[in-house]
Amino acid sequence: MAYQPVFANEVMTGGNPIIQAESLDKFYGSFQALDNINMSVHSGERVVICGPSGSGKSTLIRCFNALEHHSAGKLVVDGIEVYEGSKQIRKLRQEVGMVFQQFNLFPHLTVLENLTIGPMRVRKVPRAEAEANAHRYLERVHIPEQADKYPSQLSGGQQQRVAIARSLCMESRIMLFDEPTSALDPEMINEVLDVMVGLADTGMTMVCVTHEMGFARKVADTMIFMDGGQIIETAPPEKFFTQPESERCRAFLEQILEH
Amino acid sequence: MSSRILKRFHWLDVLIILVLVIFAAVVWYRIDGALNYKWRWEIIPNYILRWNEDSQSWVANVLLQGLITTLRVSLYASVLALILGTILGIARCASNLAVRMLARTYLEFLRNIPPVVVIFIFYFFLSEQLVVAFNIESWARGIARSEDKAVWEFLFGDMRRFPSLVSGVIVLALFESAFVGEIVRAGIQSVNQGQREAAQSIGMSRWQQMRFIVLPQAFKRVVPPMANQFISLIKDSSIISLISVQELTFKTVELVASTRAIFEAWITTALFYFLICFALSMLFRRLEYQPDAR
Numbered sequence: 418m419a420y421q422p423v424f425a426n427e428v429m430t431g432g433n434p435i436i437q438a439e440s441l442d443k444f445y446g447s448f449q450a451l452d453n454i455n456m457s458v459h460s461g462e463r464v465v466i467c468g469p470s471g472s473g474k475s476t477l478i479r480c481f482n483a484l485e486h487h488s489a490g491k492l493v494v495d496g497i498e499v500y501e502g503s504k505q506i507r508k509l510r511q512e513v514g515m516v517f518q519q520f521n522l523f524p525h526l527t528v529l530e531n532l533t534i535g536p537m538r539v540r541k542v543p544r545a546e547a548e549a550n551a552h553r554y555l556e557r558v559h560i561p562e563q564a565d566k567y568p569s570q571l572s573g574g575q576q577q578r579v580a581i582a583r584s585l586c587m588e589s590r591i592m593l594f595d596e597p598t599s600a601l602d603p604e605m606i607n608e609v610l611d612v613m614v615g616l617a618d619t620g621m622t623m624v625c626v627t628h629e630m631g632f633a634r635k636v637a638d639t640m641i642f643m644d645g646g647q648i649i650e651t652a653p654p655e656k657f658f659t660q661p662e663s664e665r666c667r668a669f670l671e672q673i674l675e676h
Numbered sequence: 677m678s679s680r681i682l683k684r685f686h687w688l689d690v691l692i693i694l695v696l697v698i699f700a701a702v703v704w705y706r707i708d709g710a711l712n713y714k715w716r717w718e719i720i721p722n723y724i725l726r727w728n729e730d731s732q733s734w735v736a737n738v739l740l741q742g743l744i745t746t747l748r749v750s751l752y753a754s755v756l757a758l759i760l761g762t763i764l765g766i767a768r769c770a771s772n773l774a775v776r777m778l779a780r781t782y783l784e785f786l787r788n789i790p791p792v793v794v795i796f797i798f799y800f801f802l803s804e805q806l807v808v809a810f811n812i813e814s815w816a817r818g819i820a821r822s823e824d825k826a827v828w829e830f831l832f833g834d835m836r837r838f839p840s841l842v843s844g845v846i847v848l849a850l851f852e853s854a855f856v857g858e859i860v861r862a863g864i865q866s867v868n869q870g871q872r873e874a875a876q877s878i879g880m881s882r883w884q885q886m887r888f889i890v891l892p893q894a895f896k897r898v899v900p901p902m903a904n905q906f907i908s909l910i911k912d913s914s915i916i917s918l919i920s921v922q923e924l925t926f927k928t929v930e931l932v933a934s935t936r937a938i939f940e941a942w943i944t945t946a947l948f949y950f951l952i953c954f955a956l957s958m959l960f961r962r963l964e965y966q967p968d969a970r
Contacts, residue, residue, distance in 0.1 A: 511879035513877070514877070521868075538880065538888060539878060540879075580874075583874075
């Protein structure tokens with residue numbers, strides 16, 4: 418495909434991108450999940466990726482912290498080239514936080530232990546410091562009082578906020594969100610989005626796969642629309658929502674903005 | 677359809693019980709009359725506990741000695757089987773093909789060979805070699821003569837028989853480890869893939885994922901089958917009487933040979949096994965039943 422994405426932010430931030438993908442392909446057997454993905458994310462940039470299910474958006478951000486490996490092309494994240502079997506992958510993952518659709522908290526550990534196990538075991542931070550940090554981040558996601566509970570005692574929204582805090586505790590420089598609100602009851606979506614908006618305000622580099630268009634409008638610097646494993650459209654939100662260029666993107670937006 | 681569970685006896689229950697009692701009485705009569713068997717229950721208690729004139733105290737006689745050895749062997753073999761089984765279970769889930777195949781081969785061999793044959797093979801090819809290689813024989817004899825003998829004897833019984841105890845423990849543990857390994861593997865595989873991904877995404881190594889995230893959850897889930905496996909181990913421990921470990925079954929064989937009190941001795945032994953296994957299964961059931969346990 419001859420499509421060349423326009424990076425709206427390149428002028429804005431300048432410098433080297435913190436995530437740079439060049440012609441990424443990904444195959445599951447003969448099924449092509451990613452098809453010639455070219456994109457970059459700069460430090461402090463907030464990118465929202467949307468698209469119909471099966472469009473490859475989750476696969477794409479899972480490549481960014483090597484939970485999936487691309488089949489062809491080049492991917493550099495935070496100065497580390499990502500490829501299967503690279504010795505640098507663990508280092509990379511410490512810099513890249515990930516928030517999952519299903520929270521994936523560790524059910525056998527308390528909230529506090531969920532937050533401290535990474536820093537203590539991976540970064541070798543002393544317990545006292547790790548716990549102080551954990552309490553600070555729990556404060557930031559507005560649930561300081563839940564530190565000693567187990568995940569199963571929390572609501573979905575609270576669990577997802579703990580999951581965000583868990584990634585923050587690793588002092589990551591990039592945060593990836595894989596449909597963070599899709600598994601939540603409607604009344605809990607906003608409490609999670611509020612935390613994410615707050616995070617965006619601190620200047621964190623964020624890549625979010627989400628269908629929450631209100632959130633996207635509020636925080637995104639760049640909108641990306643994917644379909645069939647390809648990036649169809651890349652645009653700043655004001656242009657993306659008012660005058661999308663491709664027909665597929667327009668149809669998609671009509672469908673999800675209707676309600 | 678109503679599914680009532682009756683708490684009181686129905687006339688049908690009474691009938692069933694009556695038939696069973698009559699059947700038992702007939703069997704009893706046949707044994708008593710036809711076999712012309714002379715019951716000598718009165719000699720049994722003396723073979724459990726015996727009054728020692730020299731020390732003026734009660735001491736364990738053959739049956740109780742055997743029972744204690746059975747408990748010792750089972751306890752040590754359980755611990756060893758748990759360790760080996762965990763390694764085996766992890767190996768079964770390894771990413772390395774050779775490791776996985778080795779673990780699989782070990783397991784399939786043990787599953788498809790009768791336990792008695794397995795025990796003999798392990799005994800003659802492994803335990804004997806180990807006992808010789810580590811010079812356990814003379815080491816144990818040294819202990820038996822040393823000062824702190826009491827502690828060792830409390831843990832392992834008569835130190836002169838220590839080599840045979842070690843063989844028994846190793847053989848039993850190797851045999852049971854295959855089954856423990858399968859339980860551990862099932863536990864590991866029951867942990868959601870998302871847990872591993874979450875652990876990966878905070879930078880944990882494969883070992884750390886296993887140690888801190890997967891195994892703790894896996895073990896919590898496999899407590900019930902694991903408890904059953906350890907009860908099986910106690911029952912299976914009677915097999916090592918074949919390699920002359922002086923546990924309950926071995927001692928009973930000896931007792932029967934010297935007293936000819938066939939039924940009395942074996943029924944007593946059966947009761948011992950039953951009491952221990954039943955008590956343990958009740959205990960484990962109670963442990964599982966903690967509503968607040970996580």
